[in-house]
Amino acid sequence: MxxxxxxxxxxxxxxxxxxxSINIADDIVLPDMGDSTGTLISPAQEKILGESFFRSIRSxxxxxxxxxxxxxxQSIGQNLVANSDNPxxxxxxxxVESDDINAFAGPGGYIGINxxxxxxxxxxxxxxSVMAHEIAHVTQRHxxxxxxxxxxxxxxxxxxxxxxxxxxxxxxxxxxxALSAIQAGALQMQIDFTRDNExxxxxxxxxxxxxxxxxxxxxxxxxxxxxxxxxxxxxxAPEFLRTHPITSSRISxxxxxxxxxxxxxVPDSQDYRLTKAKLRLTSTQTTLNDLIIYFRNKIEQGxxxxxxxxxxxxxxxxxxxxxxxxxxxxxxxxxxQYPMQRQYLTALAQVAVNKRDTEGAKKxxxxxxxxxxxxxxxxxxxxxxxxxxxxNQLALQHLKLIDYKYQRHPQFFLLLxxxxxxxxxxxxxxxxxxxxxxxTGQTNAAIMQIKxxxxxxNLNFYLSAILEDRLNFFMTEMQALKELQE
Numbered sequence: 018m019x020x021x022x023x024x025x026x027x028x029x030x031x032x033x034x035x036x037x038s039i040n041i042a043d044d045i046v047l048p049d050m051g052d053s054t055g056t057l058i059s060p061a062q063e064k065i066l067g068e069s070f071f072r073s074i075r076s077x078x079x080x081x082x083x084x085x086x087x088x089x090x091q092s093i094g095q096n097l098v099a100n101s102d103n104p105x106x107x108x109x110x111x112x113v114e115s116d117d118i119n120a121f122a123g124p125g126g127y128i129g130i131n132x133x134x135x136x137x138x139x140x141x142x143x144x145x146s147v148m149a150h151e152i153a154h155v156t157q158r159h160x161x162x163x164x165x166x167x168x169x170x171x172x173x174x175x176x177x178x179x180x181x182x183x184x185x186x187x188x189x190x191x192x193x194x195a196l197s198a199i200q201a202g203a204l205q206m207q208i209d210f211t212r213d214n215e216x217x218x219x220x221x222x223x224x225x226x227x228x229x230x231x232x233x234x235x236x237x238x239x240x241x242x243x244x245x246x247x248x249x250x251x252x253x254a255p256e257f258l259r260t261h262p263i264t265s266s267r268i269s270x271x272x273x274x275x276x277x278x279x280x281x282x283v284p285d286s287q288d289y290r291l292t293k294a295k296l297r298l299t300s301t302q303t304t305l306n307d308l309i310i311y312f313r314n315k316i317e318q319g320x321x322x323x324x325x326x327x328x329x330x331x332x333x334x335x336x337x338x339x340x341x342x343x344x345x346x347x348x349x350x351x352x353x354q355y356p357m358q359r360q361y362l363t364a365l366a367q368v369a370v371n372k373r374d375t376e377g378a379k380k381x382x383x384x385x386x387x388x389x390x391x392x393x394x395x396x397x398x399x400x401x402x403x404x405x406x407x408x409n410q411l412a413l414q415h416l417k418l419i420d421y422k423y424q425r426h427p428q429f430f431l432l433l434x435x436x437x438x439x440x441x442x443x444x445x446x447x448x449x450x451x452x453x454x455x456x457t458g459q460t461n462a463a464i465m466q467i468k469x470x471x472x473x474x475n476l477n478f479y480l481s482a483i484l485e486d487r488l489n490f491f492m493t494e495m496q497a498l499k500e501l502q503e
């Protein structure tokens with residue numbers, strides 16, 4: 018099969034995104050983001066492409082939906098964006114549950130950070146340095162400088178191609194199969210096409226780090242640490258080094274530029290410590306017993322907050338062992354000591370959920386909603402508990418009060434489907450389950466759910482029209498994806 022030029026262009030676009038860059042001029046003049054022909058991707062197209070890309074990523078990689086982890090990675094990411102060269106650019110950050118040390122940027126400002134990269138960072142500034150680098154790839158529009166050549170490709174097809182290439186670097190056994198429409202060897206071109214972009218992202222990422230009050234020296238420090246570690250990996254070097262080639266000259270250049278900033282100590286946030294503690298339990302690198310030993314050994318070390326983070330980790334281990342009472346004692350003590358540290362109260366609420374203490378869980382999630390009213394996850398958790406306690410009408414009432422901007426969230430659709438299913442309203446249950454499947458990249462499953470809904474003999478005209486419209490939309494997208502195989 019011949020390599021389609023449009024697909025190759027999309028491949029090159031994505032490969033550019035997969036690699037960071039480091040070189041910081043004292044005063045950087047940003048290039049003109051327009052193009053001579055006026056056919057560069059529009060903001061509306063960029064938004065749709067990004068959403069389609071993320072749906073594809075959701076269907077192929079293990080994304081963390083843990084509210085605390087997601088809240089943390091979003092908060093640090095948005096802090097960096099606010100201090101970037103384009104603070105109005107929309108971004109969405111998420112954590113991929115993978116022990117591989119890697120990070121990547123996709124269209125529409127979607128940036129994925131592997132849990133392995135977070136766990137292998139020794140400071141929050143090191144983590145921020147990678148994220149600032151990826152942000153620079155997006156704000157400098159490295160992907161879209163190459164997108165024009167593929168502008169005639171449909172958005173679903175383009176998004177699927179981009180996702181497939183990224184997945185191939187994350188999980189080769191999955192991604193290479195997804196790349197069957199192009200030649201997998203195209204991945205080998207990425208280094209040749211990304212060196213200039215890497216250097217530019219390095220420079221701008223350093224400026225972002227400094228503005229966001231992180232340590233710019235953390236970038237060369239982290240890259241040098243990975244480079245040294247790679248000598249022991251051989252062919253199994255961290256994926257970050259294969260998709261983000263780091264040379265001694267780059268490290269040297271970055272170190273020199275970072276040294277121009279005044280030195281200052283930047284302490285890690287408690288959110289960073291707690292996120293690392295939680296992610297240790299999802300890693301396959303350490304057994305649960307080893308983790309318990311690790312947390313117990315460190316409980317008496319460091320500052321009070323550092324010790325609290327180790328207690329938190331130990332409590333999470335107890336939850337894994339179903340020693341709920343021991344976990345409850347730890348989390349209750351921590352939540353009293355640090356009432357505005359959300360992770361302790363959410364852990365206490367989850368203990369109540371695991372113990373099937375419905376009333377206790379509802380009470381705790383109501384407290385969380387009051388303390389953190391802007392956090393949609395606590396509203397979703399509360400509604401989920403209402404459904405488990407068979408309070409379906411009340412759950413629907415709460416769902417109708419969810420802010421419109423969260424009504425495209427997969428969890429919103431899933432809860433609606435469950436509520437209507439519990440109320441024996443099959444048509445609406447299938448309808449919203451279809452939206453859930455589509456939001457998570459399972460378009461075939463979405464089509465099946467719509468067809469199940471259409472089998473109801475009592476459909477009114479309005480609902481029938483909605484179902485037909487959504488079916489046509491899903492079918493059109495599936496057809497666009499099939500074009501990749503032609």
